[in-house]
Amino acid sequence: MSQDSVTEAAETVKTTPLHALHVELGARMVPFAGYDMPVQYPLGILKEHQHTREKAGLFDVSHMGQVRLKPMGSTGTDPAAALETLVPGDITGLALGRTRYTLFLNEQGGILDDLMVTNAGDHLFLVVNAACKEQDIAHMRAKLAGLVEVEHLDDLALLALQGPLAAEVMARFVPEAATMKFMSCLTGVFNGLPVTLTRSGYTGEDGYEISCANADAEAIARALLAESEVEAIGLGARDSLRLEAGLCLYGHDIDTTTTPVDGALEWTLPKRRRAEGGFPGHAVIVQQLADGASRRRVGIQPDGRQPAREHTDILDANGAKIGEITSGGFGPTAGTPVAMGYVDRAHSAIGTPVTLMVRGKPLPARVAALPFVAQRYYRG
Template sequence: MPDYARVHALSENRALTSSPDSLKKTPLHRLHVELGAKMVPFAGYDMPVQYPAGILKEHLHTRAHAGLFDVSHMGQLRLHGANPAAALESLVPAELQALAPMRMRYTQFTNDQGGILDDLMVTNAGDHLFVVVNAACKHADIAHLQAGLAGRVAVEYLEDRALLALQGPAAAAVLSRLVPGAATMPFMSFAKAAIRGIPVLLTRSGYTGEDGYEISVVNAEAEAVAHLLLGEPEVSPIGLGARDSLRLECGLCLYGHDIDQTTTPVEAALMWSIAKRRREQGGFPGAAVVQAQLRDGVARKRVGIRPEGRQPAREHTEIVDAAGVRIGEVTSGGFGPTLGGPVAMGYVATAQAAPGSAVTLMVRGKPLPAQVVKLPFVPQNYYRG
């Protein structure tokens, strides 16, 4: 423990010198420090990258039991208006008008070139849409929504709410003790509930590849909810380090890395998130580009990559073909604790994008043999009723 305190002090000093006093804190900040977390700056917030157990154990614990994540830095929004689903469709390619009440969907804000401004979750909460966006993009997203939907939709930024994620195979059993009926909520559904009298907004969703929930609660009650969940024997606190290795292993994109303004949903292999009506009718920014790519194909695609051996290939690692010609770049890369080996995602030329294709990763000037593989690297474990 003293050594963790030391590391913690070091990282705090670094955070203070790199961005003096400007780091924001989530309502769970005090709890993270109490739990011995190593805090690092992330998207303008002082966030726990790991707790004393460490990234490896936290990752494995989440896949075996349940982990509690603080994702309060993400942006929670409400869109109010006569028909917010129809209005929001002018900014995203998802089918939202057919989204049933109490159901949620993954989509992206696109730009006029079909590039991705951010990815987000949209919930039909009945009389409004409940939207969760990435921390680093949230202020730009709000401005984009206000400009794009002016006169049709009012954007409410829920700055007073924290967001917790409970993820793992034991998540349903744990939450059922506090919220009767939680275990049978459908995957990608929404419910209003109460945890020991504290009102919460629940979604059966997450970003780890495991079953689980995201729990929105007012800031003032966030610590109480976190304590209740951490009091259950299966639950451990999990930092952003393991959140990243968990999402990479299950093949999910990290905005600013695997997707950005220069990658389209077609190149990013996110076409599953664009329904037939929207593909045909368009009506979202960059629709012409996306439709042309669907018709004519794309020059590059996002794929899963397994390096041979144990050495990880990190973001920006160059990918070359057998002749040494550059065919792409790694956008996320690291070690998959569940798989017990290195894993990566990146973009490669379409000719080499089929699973089984042999590629070479140039790691610190040395060629590392690797193979294109189907995503996810580990099976998804979502609730299927």
């Protein structure tokens, strides 16, 4: 028996402040984006996934980059206006204490990274992907030089508490967390420790991301894990949870070769920004919005039980290649294999029958609506 999955080469592997706790909990550690991270705990991916959908799961996402944008010196620059020169989202219109998903774009409209931006009053608080954080920070420092101070908050850890019971659990520690709306932010105190909570996450469930000092992360994690509803959840379940929720994984479902229109992320392009422009790739994106992109990210539902993995070819009825799977696996909540990928526009309608070439054999599938499992965010 031999696995055909590729494991990343271990270089100088970094660790998060929860590394010792992961090991103590019996996690299987793997290299991910330069960090030694828990892919699963003894519970296993399937049960960790189901636990998160039914109760609450605690994730260590401290490998992600946390960044603060402030006006440079006394220039009086608005960091939101400055950031809008790099992303297509409405940042200047982001209300105090609100969070938004947006994208760093290149001049061709390709996606350099996806990120969360919060209006924290005197600064913007960004969370970017682990694998992209160094280049994102360099990008901002280069493009926004003299306007915005870009501070990498590497003294902070990031945890995520996700699931239908996350709010009940969090309210035991931070009572005001209970009434926060999806994509809002507050600063609070957790067992005497300062935290910044965002009601967000990447599982499709209600929940929070908890930003705290590196030195406080373990105490907060242990306090949450001591609650009967909470289990530690690894990156394996995080991947199947976000895939069922139809959420993109950067470097797989979106990258520099895909635009927001290709990626079915038009909802990240508000009317004002489409009209005014002022972000990289605007011309390309406006053209695509008018004419349609040549390919589109869609859900793919294989018939039967066999999962189709990333890089599986997607064929039309005549056997011609029309696209490729970019994320795929088994959806424990869906109870079926689930996947997403790109197909030529002519084949992107929901319900279109397609064929997946899995290990040299044709596997029937169809284009499916995303998400596979309904998102359950708290909107108050």
